[in-house]
Amino acid sequence: MTTMTDLPAKHPPGGTAAGSGPDRAGQTSKSRRRSTGALAGWLSVAPALLVILGFTFYPMVQSMLLSTDHWNLLGPRTFVGAENYRTILGAGTFRTSIVNTLVFTAITIVGTYVLALATATAANRELASARLVRTVTVLPAVIPMVVAGLVWKWLYEPDHGLINTLIGLFGVDGARWLFDNDLALPAVAVVSIWKEFGIYALILLGGLQRIPDEIYEAATIDRAGPWRQFRSITLPMLKPATAAVFLLLLFNSFKVFDQVWVMTEGGPGTATLTVVTFIYTRLLTDVGVASAASVVLFVILLTITLVRLKLTSREES
Amino acid sequence: MAPLRRRLAALSLASAFALAASACASGGGSSESAGPTTVTFWSMPYWIGQDTKVKALVDEFNASQGKVKVELTLLEWKDGRDKIKQAVAAGKGPDVWLMNNGLELDYLKAGALAPLDKLGYTAADTEKFLPLAEVDEYDGKMHGVPLYFDVDVMLYRTDILQQYGIAAPPKTWDELKSTAATITAKSAEAGKKVAGWQFKGMDDHLNAINSTWESFLCQAGGTLTSPDFKASTQNTEAGRTAMEYMKSFYTEKISPVGTSALNGFISGDVAMFPFFQSVIANVQTGGAKTEGKWAVAPMPTGPKSGCSMVGGHSLVAGSASKNLQGAGTFMRWLASPERSAQYMDFHAIFPYDLGKVDPAVKATVDGKVKADPNWAPIFEQLARNTPDLVLQDRHAFQARWDAQKANIVAGVNGQASVDKALKTVDDLVGQALGKE
Numbered sequence: 001m002t003t004m005t006d007l008p009a010k011h012p013p014g015g016t017a018a019g020s021g022p023d024r025a026g027q028t029s030k031s032r033r034r035s036t037g038a039l040a041g042w043l044s045v046a047p048a049l050l051v052i053l054g055f056t057f058y059p060m061v062q063s064m065l066l067s068t069d070h071w072n073l074l075g076p077r078t079f080v081g082a083e084n085y086r087t088i089l090g091a092g093t094f095r096t097s098i099v100n101t102l103v104f105t106a107i108t109i110v111g112t113y114v115l116a117l118a119t120a121t122a123a124n125r126e127l128a129s130a131r132l133v134r135t136v137t138v139l140p141a142v143i144p145m146v147v148a149g150l151v152w153k154w155l156y157e158p159d160h161g162l163i164n165t166l167i168g169l170f171g172v173d174g175a176r177w178l179f180d181n182d183l184a185l186p187a188v189a190v191v192s193i194w195k196e197f198g199i200y201a202l203i204l205l206g207g208l209q210r211i212p213d214e215i216y217e218a219a220t221i222d223r224a225g226p227w228r229q230f231r232s233i234t235l236p237m238l239k240p241a242t243a244a245v246f247l248l249l250l251f252n253s254f255k256v257f258d259q260v261w262v263m264t265e266g267g268p269g270t271a272t273l274t275v276v277t278f279i280y281t282r283l284l285t286d287v288g289v290a291s292a293a294s295v296v297l298f299v300i301l302l303t304i305t306l307v308r309l310k311l312t313s314r315e316e317s
Numbered sequence: 318m319a320p321l322r323r324r325l326a327a328l329s330l331a332s333a334f335a336l337a338a339s340a341c342a343s344g345g346g347s348s349e350s351a352g353p354t355t356v357t358f359w360s361m362p363y364w365i366g367q368d369t370k371v372k373a374l375v376d377e378f379n380a381s382q383g384k385v386k387v388e389l390t391l392l393e394w395k396d397g398r399d400k401i402k403q404a405v406a407a408g409k410g411p412d413v414w415l416m417n418n419g420l421e422l423d424y425l426k427a428g429a430l431a432p433l434d435k436l437g438y439t440a441a442d443t444e445k446f447l448p449l450a451e452v453d454e455y456d457g458k459m460h461g462v463p464l465y466f467d468v469d470v471m472l473y474r475t476d477i478l479q480q481y482g483i484a485a486p487p488k489t490w491d492e493l494k495s496t497a498a499t500i501t502a503k504s505a506e507a508g509k510k511v512a513g514w515q516f517k518g519m520d521d522h523l524n525a526i527n528s529t530w531e532s533f534l535c536q537a538g539g540t541l542t543s544p545d546f547k548a549s550t551q552n553t554e555a556g557r558t559a560m561e562y563m564k565s566f567y568t569e570k571i572s573p574v575g576t577s578a579l580n581g582f583i584s585g586d587v588a589m590f591p592f593f594q595s596v597i598a599n600v601q602t603g604g605a606k607t608e609g610k611w612a613v614a615p616m617p618t619g620p621k622s623g624c625s626m627v628g629g630h631s632l633v634a635g636s637a638s639k640n641l642q643g644a645g646t647f648m649r650w651l652a653s654p655e656r657s658a659q660y661m662d663f664h665a666i667f668p669y670d671l672g673k674v675d676p677a678v679k680a681t682v683d684g685k686v687k688a689d690p691n692w693a694p695i696f697e698q699l700a701r702n703t704p705d706l707v708l709q710d711r712h713a714f715q716a717r718w719d720a721q722k723a724n725i726v727a728g729v730n731g732q733a734s735v736d737k738a739l740k741t742v743d744d745l746v747g748q749a750l751g752k753e
Contacts, residue, residue: 073402074423181730269726
């Protein structure tokens with residue numbers, strides 16, 4: 001096998017190749033190759049870069065600019081400085097939307113992770129049913145969220161919905177689910193968990209399959225029980241997959257909108273009002289306030305990402 | 318550069334859907350040419366229960382003459398208004414479109430709507446409308462032509478009231494509460510739970526809380542804004558009276574939160590509910606479940622009056638349209654007394670003064686009123702209402718719409734205290750009024 005050390009050295013250490021004819025020609029050719037390579041590189045990333053600049057960076061900058069203006073789309077656009085930020089940070093409704101988003105995120109992350117891990121563990125066994133588990137759990141993910149939200153809205157319907165009809169078979173009155181101030185947000189979170197856990201189970205399954213069997217065999221010889229093996233081998237070795245799942249869940253939960261809008265429109269009252277729902281309701285009448293809220297959401301997510309990256313790099317080092 | 322910046326920003330905000338809709342309207346503002354001039358018309362399917370009817374009307378107009386050709390883009394109610402606003406902001410708006418009665422202040426203040434005199438309307442034309450048409454005035458000029466009006470009324474199940482020995486629908490707030498309580502309690506005793514009353518909006522139709530609340534606030538003597546439209550005035554004694562009254566239906570277990578007023582009414586699980594009379598079209602979809610088992614009554618009167626919210630839709634034309642005369646021709650046809658008489662088929666209120674329309678049209682309208690006994694209470698309710706509430710509602714409309722949807726529901730279902738709910742509405746609406 002040829003290694004790097006076997007290759008002939010083009011520029012001996014300490015040599016000053018500049019000035020010598022053949023060397024200069026070689027360098028020119030290398031430089032040309034390098035610039036051609038760079039051009040090819042830029043050309044290959046250019047489409048993606050253009051899309052990112054046009055559809056992510058430009059709207060982001062526009063959003064930041066708009067957050068300092070008062071504008072209703074039709075009238076004049078007037079600069080108001082930090083007034084929009086003062087408005088939303090001073091408004092109980094926006095604070096409620098942040099609290100609701102955090103609660104929704106916590107419920108969704110815990111619920112989805114636990115369910116996904118249990119599913120991945122079950123699917124990781126060499127059983128005939130494992131394939132079925134894998135297929136069935138991923139099925140909800142292919143349903144559009146709006147459709148899933150509508151279906152669950154019917155299921156939760158307080159008088160004739162399936163859930164309360166089933167509860168009624170036991171002679172008990174079901175809850176008012178989406179119309180109960182305390183239950184509405186968890187009820188919406190259940191839909192997200194149900195719909196998404198299959199995808200995260202696949203990610204975790206990939207992580208599980210990368211853990212060498214020998215470690216478990218050694219642990220078994222050492223008489224470690226299943227729980228001990230799970231706690232001391234599976235969970236620590238799943239850390240990279242868990243980190244990815246955590247970040248994805250975090251972002252998706254913070255951006256939750258479709259199911260909330262379809263099922264409750266943020267109600268009853270403000271019980272399920274999330275940050276993106278708040279932004280949407282103001283988008284066409286007070287663009288500045290909506291943009292300011294978007295910027296606040298961006299800062300929150302950026303902070304969480306930076307903290308997470310810092311922790312990860314510390315763990316790695 | 319400011320207009321360019323504005324336009325770029327508006328475009329970046331517009332959804333792909335809106336852009337597609339805009340593309341459909343590329344003929345908008347077409348200039349006069351040898352052939353028929355083209356007028357673009359964006360509308361939601363306002364003919365309730367018959368979504369294709371608007372297209373049929375446009376086809377009928379196009380076939381009726383050769384000077385103006387109307388191109389219809391049919392939008393959905395859920396986001397049609399948003400798409401229109403995005404398109405108008407981006408300079409790609411239609412020539413004619415549908416707007417709530419009362420019109421939107423953002424459009425009016427921006428000069429985006431053409432006054433009717435620019436569309437060929439004369440004073441004699443506009444004087445034919447009911448006095449309520451004042452809701453379309455701005456700066457002393459009408460900027461929209463009403464297609465029809467809606468008013469909040471009460472619908473009640475005659476069979477259920479009869480079953481519990483109630484001879485007539487309630488006429489006051491006290492009667493409403495005692496009647497509803499009787500039905501709820503007696504039906505539960507009989508083992509078939511029926512909600513005596515459900516406030517529309519405290520169910521799956523969240524947006525309806527706006528008209529419901531504004532009706533009850535009005536009946537308690539409240540207003541939405543101060544006379545100069547500068548301050549929100551819901552956190553008042555009238556506001557507290559209205560909200561405490563509504564809340565008591567839930568704290569006293571007369572009404573169940575979440576039960577659909579309309580579906581429950583159709584299935585016989587709800588005895589009475591308030592909403593715009595146009596909901597009759599939906600009630601009739603119940604077929605045998607509702608046929609001959611329901612009726613309309615005016616809203617029960619509150620401590621101060623029996624007024625209620627006025628709704629409905631108008632046609633407006635964009636001031637940027639290059640074909641205002643064509644737009645006017647089409648609007649005069651679609652919002653004519655002849656067509657508005659047709660709209661009564663979906664229980665929309667005829668917007669013209671019957672004494673000022675053609676005798677043939679009057680005969681048509683009279684015939685329809687005589688044939689359906691529900692028109693009498695609807696017109697009785699109409700007579701109780703003034704343009705005031707709608708004109709107040711025009712100011713900070715969207716902010717109030719969202720604030721009420723969240724906070725009135727929260728105050729009525731107990732998530733927030735009555736005082737806090739009303740104060741929050743005033744704070745949010747007040748901020749928006751301050752920016753006008």
